[in-house]
Structures are given as structure tokens and as C-alpha cells.
Amino acid sequence: MVVLSKPAMEQFCLVKNCKAPTLFPGVPLIDLSKPDSKHLLVKACQEFGFFKVINHGVPTEFITKLESEAVKFFSLPLSDKEKAGPPDPFGYGNKKIGPNGDIGWVEYIILSTNSEFNYQRFESIFGMTPEKFRDAVNDYVSSVKKMACEILELMAEGLNIQPKNVFSKLLMDEQSDSVFRLNHYPPYPDLQELHGRNLIGFGEHTDPQIISVLRSNNTSGLQIQLKDGSWISIPPDQSSFFINVGDSTQVLTNGRFKSVKHRVLANSMKSRLSMIYFGGPPLSEKIAPLPSLMEGEDSLYKEFTWFEYKKSAYKSRLADNRLVLFEKI
């Protein structure tokens, strides 16, 4: 059984239940088996920075294997899980998100996708054999990374820019600074304490990287923010993936594609489990609008490396607009 010690309610963020916006046609759906989906994909990245992917080619076996390893881990006593923490930035975390005082009704594991070091901390928990967990993560991540690269190639094709691997090569690079995250949102049953409001599981934010690939179990909670500021709930779909455009892609496309603000609300009945791959560039990579997209346009952003952006992100609060610091005045 999962026991999360109950903190003082005032520490947590609550939000009013919001009405559905009047003009939302639904989550854009991209069928990766259809080559002409690149136009829909570009439209979705421009309008929402968010879409859902089907016919993705990620084997169900990899998903269920990892999900069952994650359930096993999060079912352990808190004192055992804490042996794999704190997240500095990799490891187990509970309620505290990032280094600057954000909290949410969530526990999680953050791993680097290219480091064996990650798993030393799990040895004491899984005995001397954290290999099953490691193999499940590796199989899942390699398959999801392949899909992320296909999506990034469709993006380049849809934007009519060459070569088609301009975005995907950043993830394919051996030095790619990518991250993998497992989030567990336990149910929050004390609804009467909330007075008709919702408890925040993971506060609103945009992802700093290039692309994020999210898969969750069948529990709702994810919301995205539309341009008019309204929040819409995304119905869960455990057999599909949801894609977020990250801040770095907003810069690479000189603002054509928008990084999407999103958040997760805690559920009163069921646990939500999500797995997210954050595809990032090498630390030394210059993040600037692609020249092939500029044609006389001025860059909206000052030049920076991914290392600089990441350093600045880790000084920010979750809800901050991290790109404003890099916008040209």
C-alpha cells in the first residue's frame, strides 16, 4: 500500500474546477502510419504545441513491463523508496518538485537516459539486481526515442526544411541530454477538504527540452492550457502517446511552434501513473532559430546553449515563463 504522509493542506496549490472552453475542437490526432500526417502535425504544433499519436510502433510489451516495474517500486514502503532519493536531479522524489519550493501531490523517479549511475541507488531496494527495472526502462526509452525522432523528422518535412534530421539529430547525438521520468499520483480521497476545488498533482509549467513523450494509465488528470488561458482536460488513453512541444523547439522554430503549458490534477479515486521521455540536445548545443526558417526574419531570441538554458531553468519556479529571460527586447 502507498502511504504518503499527509502534509498541511495550505502548502498545496488548489485550483477551481474550470468550465470547458467553448472553442476546442479536441486533441489533434496524428496517425504515424499515414505519411501525410505531417501537415496536421505542424498545425497542431502551431496551435497547441500538443497532440496525440496512434500507430506509434512502441511494443505494448515494453509498456506493460515498465508499468508493472513502476507499480512495484511505488508500492514499496516510503522509507525504502527514499533510499533512491533525493532527486539531485536524478533519483526518487516525493511532493517536492525541483529545487525552488514547488510541491505537488506526486511522487516520482527521474533518470538520465544515458547513465548507468542511475541504478546504483536502486540496488539496495531491488537487492543486488536492479537489472529488471533497468532493462524495462532501457527497452521502453529506446523505443520511445525512436518514435520521437520519427515525429521530429515529420516536423522538419512538414515545415519544408532540410535536412530532415535537423531536429532528430539532437536526440540521436550520443551526448543528448535526455531525461526519463515516472510519476505516481496517489488518489486524494479527502474531497470535502477541498471545497469544490482540485488539488494540484504537478503544477503548471512548460517543458524546457525539445520534445516530451507522455504515456499514462487510464486515470485522468492531465490538462493543457489554450492560447486564451483556459484549461482543458485531456481524456487519458493508455494505448496512445501524448506529445508536448518543449521550449527549445519554440526557439528553434523562432516561435512558430509553441511550447505547451500543462499541469496534472490529483484524482480522488484512482492512482495515476505516467511515464515521460524528455528529449533534449547535448549540453553544448547552441539553441537558436534554424536559418532555413528565418528568410529575412529576425530572431526573437538571444543566443544560448542548452547548458545555459538548463542552468537558468533550475533557478526558476515551475510556473515561471523561462523563455522571457532569453527573448530579444
Ligand code: GA4
Ligand atoms: C519540467 C520537465 C521535467 O519534468 C524536468 C522538470 C524539473 C524537475 O522536476 O526537477 C524542473 C522542471 C522540469 C522545470 C524547471 C525546474 C526543473 C523543476 C523545476 C522547477 C525533469 C525538467 O527537465 O524540467
